[in-house]
Amino acid sequence: MSEPRVIIDFDENDRPFQPGETISGECRLESFDFEEIKAVEVSVLWYTEGKGDEDLDVREFRRISADDLNWNEFRRPWRFAAVLPNSPLTYDGVILKIRWCVRVRIFPRRGREIVDERTFVLGELKAAQPVEK
Amino acid sequence: MSRSFRVYQKKRGNRRTGSRALGSLGELVFFGIFFLAGCAGLVLIVATVLIPEWRVNHEFVETTCVVRGKEIGSSSGDDGDVYRPEIQIEYEIAGKKYVTTTYDITGSYSSGREDKQAILKRFDIGGKYACWYDPTDPKVAVLVRGYSLFGWLILAVPVVFVLVGGGGFIYRLLHWGKSAEHRAAGNLATDLFERRGRASGDFPNVPAGADMTNSPGTRLKFRLPISTTATLKLVSIGVFCLIWNGIVLGVGFFVWRGLFGPGPVQWVPLLFLIPFALVGIFLVGLFFRQLLITTGVGQTFVEISGHPLFPGEQYDLLVSQAGRLRMNSLSAILVCEEAATYRQGTNTRTETRRVFQRELFNRKSFDIQRGLPLEEGCEMEIPVGMMHSFKSENNEINWKIVIAGNVDRWPDFEREFPVIVYPSQRTEDRGQRTEDRGQRAEGRG
Numbered sequence: 266m267s268e269p270r271v272i273i274d275f276d277e278n279d280r281p282f283q284p285g286e287t288i289s290g291e292c293r294l295e296s297f298d299f300e301e302i303k304a305v306e307v308s309v310l311w312y313t314e315g316k317g318d319e320d321l322d323v324r325e326f327r328r329i330s331a332d333d334l335n336w337n338e339f340r341r342p343w344r345f346a347a348v349l350p351n352s353p354l355t356y357d358g359v360i361l362k363i364r365w366c367v368r369v370r371i372f373p374r375r376g377r378e379i380v381d382e383r384t385f386v387l388g389e390l391k392a393a394q395p396v397e398k
Numbered sequence: 399m400s401r402s403f404r405v406y407q408k409k410r411g412n413r414r415t416g417s418r419a420l421g422s423l424g425e426l427v428f429f430g431i432f433f434l435a436g437c438a439g440l441v442l443i444v445a446t447v448l449i450p451e452w453r454v455n456h457e458f459v460e461t462t463c464v465v466r467g468k469e470i471g472s473s474s475g476d477d478g479d480v481y482r483p484e485i486q487i488e489y490e491i492a493g494k495k496y497v498t499t500t501y502d503i504t505g506s507y508s509s510g511r512e513d514k515q516a517i518l519k520r521f522d523i524g525g526k527y528a529c530w531y532d533p534t535d536p537k538v539a540v541l542v543r544g545y546s547l548f549g550w551l552i553l554a555v556p557v558v559f560v561l562v563g564g565g566g567f568i569y570r571l572l573h574w575g576k577s578a579e580h581r582a583a584g585n586l587a588t589d590l591f592e593r594r595g596r597a598s599g600d601f602p603n604v605p606a607g608a609d610m611t612n613s614p615g616t617r618l619k620f621r622l623p624i625s626t627t628a629t630l631k632l633v634s635i636g637v638f639c640l641i642w643n644g645i646v647l648g649v650g651f652f653v654w655r656g657l658f659g660p661g662p663v664q665w666v667p668l669l670f671l672i673p674f675a676l677v678g679i680f681l682v683g684l685f686f687r688q689l690l691i692t693t694g695v696g697q698t699f700v701e702i703s704g705h706p707l708f709p710g711e712q713y714d715l716l717v718s719q720a721g722r723l724r725m726n727s728l729s730a731i732l733v734c735e736e737a738a739t740y741r742q743g744t745n746t747r748t749e750t751r752r753v754f755q756r757e758l759f760n761r762k763s764f765d766i767q768r769g770l771p772l773e774e775g776c777e778m779e780i781p782v783g784m785m786h787s788f789k790s791e792n793n794e795i796n797w798k799i800v801i802a803g804n805v806d807r808w809p810d811f812e813r814e815f816p817v818i819v820y821p822s823q824r825t826e827d828r829g830q831r832t833e834d835r836g837q838r839a840e841g842r843g
Contacts, residue, residue, distance in 0.1 A: 317738030320790035326583035
């Protein structure tokens with residue numbers, strides 16, 4: 266049996282999104298023991314990377330618990346769509362980077378959580394360069 | 399096993415490698431102990447101080463007693479000797495005589511022998527005084543009633559423990575097993591699986607900057623507020639300088655006495671003190687330099703034709719520098735800086751990095767007369783493609799206009815005027831693009 270994996274597909278790949286646009290797509294789980302899944306969370310969020318402690322904020326969030334639906338439902342791909350806000354835009358700075366992503370978190374009944382994400386670009390900013398004072 | 403259950407953590411932020419469940423459990427236990435300790439303290443104070451005092455004031459019965467003896471009781475503790483008045487009284491209840499040593503109901507010891515001596519002086523041996531006895535146990539009696547301030551003040555300690563411990567415990571319990579995204583989402587009632595037409599007009603995580611537009615300019619639309627950094631720096635240096643030199647002078651006093659007092663001269667403390675005294679002198683110099691920079695140069699005003707700022711748009715800027723100064727140069731610089739705050743152990747540090755700067759003007763070699771401030775105007779533009787202002791809990795992107803002055807025979811100065819930059823407003827066609835793409839996606843679905 267191959268490794269369990271999460272597949273996140275966007276309807277429109279490889280292009281920067283603009284504020285106010287809708288990002289949509291679907292995610293599906295492959296090679297999972299679906300009966301062993303306790304819950305799945307899907308989020309559209311931004312998070313920071315870099316020198317500072319991580320900040321994150323969730324734009325859209327959905328948790329699907331095995332208590333709410335039949336485990337068989339996890340087999341089917343789920344569609345998602347979220348309207349993107351005006352800010353913050355994706356930023357590639359020197360000591361701070363801001364990333365947008367769709368993140369899927371699987372909670373198995375036993376063992377560690379499985380997290381996978383697919384980043385996308387919001388806005389069209391230039392990468393920053395350090396300058397001397 | 400080690401991969402799934404790490405007790406220690408070796409990195410920061412989302413790169414943590416320790417067990418999250420164990421961390422949450424540790425916090426629960428910590429807050430739980432805090433809460434229980436608070437409850438225990440609360441019960442102890444209520445049972446030993448507050449209830450007995452209430453009973454004395456409401457249930458004890460008044461009678462007359464005769465003082466048979468008096469002394470100051472003492473007890474030795476870690477903080478030295480503590481005292482309480484001990485007065486032996488004799489009283490009769492229902493034909494039966496009782497003899498007890500008492501004063502107040504708590505019978506607590508405290509520092510200050512003189513206070514207790516003064517209390518004893520109020521009672522003469524053989525004299526008759528009012529006392530109050532417990533009707534359920536007549537051998538318990540007191541000579542004073544009322545509530546002690548100490549009992550109510552000490553109550554604050556367990557109450558804080560209960561609030562902090564209980565609050566932390568409930569918070570941790572509510573977030574038990576929740577992912578970072580779940581916690582961040584809070585009560586976000588959204589349905590990801592249904593197309594929603596929401597497109598908010600606000601700018602999350604862009605500072606509002608309301609105080610930047612509440613002061614109208616005299617020539618341009620707004621007068622920008624100055625950053626308080628320089629004043630804070632002056633106050634910080636001043637306070638640190640006072641504390642440092644206060645300690646050095648205090649220690650120096652005793653070293654001085656040792657140097658010129660009887661007995662052999664104490665050179666070692668003197669040599670030890672010298673580097674600290676030199677640092678103290680340096681701090682005094684630093685304080686006066688900052689004082690000159692902050693107050694010695696006249697006021698700087700910056701006015702702007704619009705705010706907030708948008709990339710790609712032109713703005714007029716007016717800089718006014720007052721004072722009586724011979725300037726080598728005065729320049730205005732548009733600056734963007736990243737600021738990242740991180741924790742290392744118990745320390746919190748903030749690192750900044752300048753990622754954009756553009757000189758707006760630089761005027762050299764001129765004089766400013768008193769009452770006739772220099773006024774220099776220029777145009778400025780935030781380049782398209784630059785990041786907007788941003789603020790989250792630990793990270794920031796700050797835009798500001800820096801006025802840098804080089805004054806002849808005077809310390810250089812820099813004054814900062816923060817501005818807020820919004821994301822580019824080329825959004826007229828965004829709504830249409832969204833609709834078009836939305837329809838295409840639905841078509842595929």
